[in-house]
Amino acid sequence: MRRLLILALAGALLAAGLFTGNVASAVVIGPPPSAPASAAEPATPLLAYYYVWFDPSSWNRAKIDYPTLGRYSSDDTGVMRQHIEWAKSAGIKGFIVSWKNTETNNRRLRLLMDVARAADFKLAMIYQGLDFDRHPQPVSRVAADLSMFRDQFAPDPVFLRLGGKPLTIFSGTWEFNHDDVAKATGPVRQDMLVLSTEKSVDGYRRLADVTDGDAYYWSSVNPDSYGDHSPKLAAMSDAIHRDGKYWVAPFAPGFDARLVGGTRTVDRKDGETLRVQYSAAVRSAPDVLGLISWNEFSENSYVEPSLKYGTRSLDVLRDLRSGAVPSAPSAALDSSSLAGPGRGAAGDARRGSALTNVGLLAGFPIVLIVTVGLIARRQRRHGRDIPAQRLPSDPKGTL
Incomplete structure (x- = not known):
């Protein structure tokens, strides 16, 4: 029996x-x-552009949405820690911090460096080459600021290195002539990478001999009206890589800068815009993926959890980085109900x-x-x- x-x-x-x-x-x-779904670690690092210019009063100007964390100050290390925790949960490996040499910016950068170092999170720097009115800074100031960054910040291991050098980006290079860019970058390129922010292959080639590649800050591309914008990114990648230099490919969740003088808008389409732009950026074989942005609330290209959109962008980004099935739409949430890893369709x-x-x-x-x-x-x-x-x-x- x-x-x-x-x-x-x-x-x-x-x-x-x-x-x-x-x-x-x-x-x-x-x-x-x-338990989060297991997936191979994506080979290309993803960094998000990050801004440290916020005071509580900053939120009173040109904003149609606000963070779930409230109208914070960029001096708040608790906010920095939460930002990094959220970013890491969505597959973001670091922030590209907007900077120029001022007492406030230096203080905030040092605070962020301390928080990022403790969290094993990387940083890079994008230099603010244009002033508030979008005019170029004096080249003497740019050169002095880049040299100061090289000496006081760049040696710290918290900064992401490519080819052994810390990554920096010179924003607004299209407003500078070739010789002025050479004056600014020449003294520091032995010790750190300085990428231009040109918008085309011709623009990159104009400065190719005095920079180390290009980071195209294309936040306003509309996949509906532009059609397949992949060929433009691929052409820039090909030109840069033929020179043995570095390419940071852009993608964004949407765009609306009408309150700061812009006219163009790009609908987020509940995450579809982010998916389309991410795919185009990945296909351009970048050395780094540049997400525009973590917290650019004036141009409405942010992915930081907000009152209007909740965690939708981070949920979509998490799915894209893990290779999981895209999650269902999420309503705007307060900070007590923010989604974490394992939420969405994969968790279901x-x-x-x-x-x-x-x-x-x-x-x-x-x-x-x-x-x-x-x-x-x-x-x-x-x-x-x-x-x-x-x-x-x-x-x-x-x-």
Whole structure:
């Protein structure tokens, strides 16, 4: 009878597996719903442009949305820590910090460096080559600021290195002539990379001999009106890589700068714009992916959790970086209900898998009892009355 019961157990397991179309699913339970889906680490680092210019009064100008963290100051290290935690959860490896040499910017950069270093999070720097009115800074100031950054900040290991040198970007190079860019970058390029921010292959080539590549800050591209913008990014990548230099490819979740003098808008389309632009950036074979932006609330290109959009952009970005199925739309959330890793469709699928396994285990005793009953009936028909026995895996005889 023991042998028959063991056979019955195996048969019941096989039958249960057939109900699900997969024998292994009858005996293997997947990860708990809270466990994130495993995926290979993306090879290309993702950095988000990050701004440290916020005071509480900054939020009173040209804003149509606000962070879930409130109208914060960029001196608040608690805000910095939360930003980095959220960014890491979505696959962002570092921030490209907007900077020029002022007392306020230096203080805030040092605070951010301390927080990022403790969190094993990388930084890069984009120099503010244009002033508030979009005019170029005096080249003497640019050169002095870049030299000061090289001496006081760049040696810190918190800054991302490519080819052994810390990554920096010179914003607004299109407003400077070739010789002025050379004066600014020449003294520092032995110790750090300085990328231009040109908008075309011709623009990059104009400065190729005095810079180390290009980081195109293309926040306003509209995939609907521009069509497939991938060829432009690919052409820039090809030209830069032929020179053995570095390419930072841009992508953004949307854009609206009308309150700061702009006229163009790009609808977020519930995350679809972010997906399309991310795909185009990845196809250009970049050395770094440059997300525009973490917190540019004046141009409305931010992915930081906000009152209007909640965590939608980070949820989509997390799916893109993990290779998971895109999550369902999320409503705007307050800071007490922000989504974390494992939320969305991927988490729902794991929960569905767990429920399937629970149902399977619940039905298993029924299948087993019916099978044992049929065997017992067959034995009685042959005139044999075998006493009940305990299976080795059931020492209490409760089966």
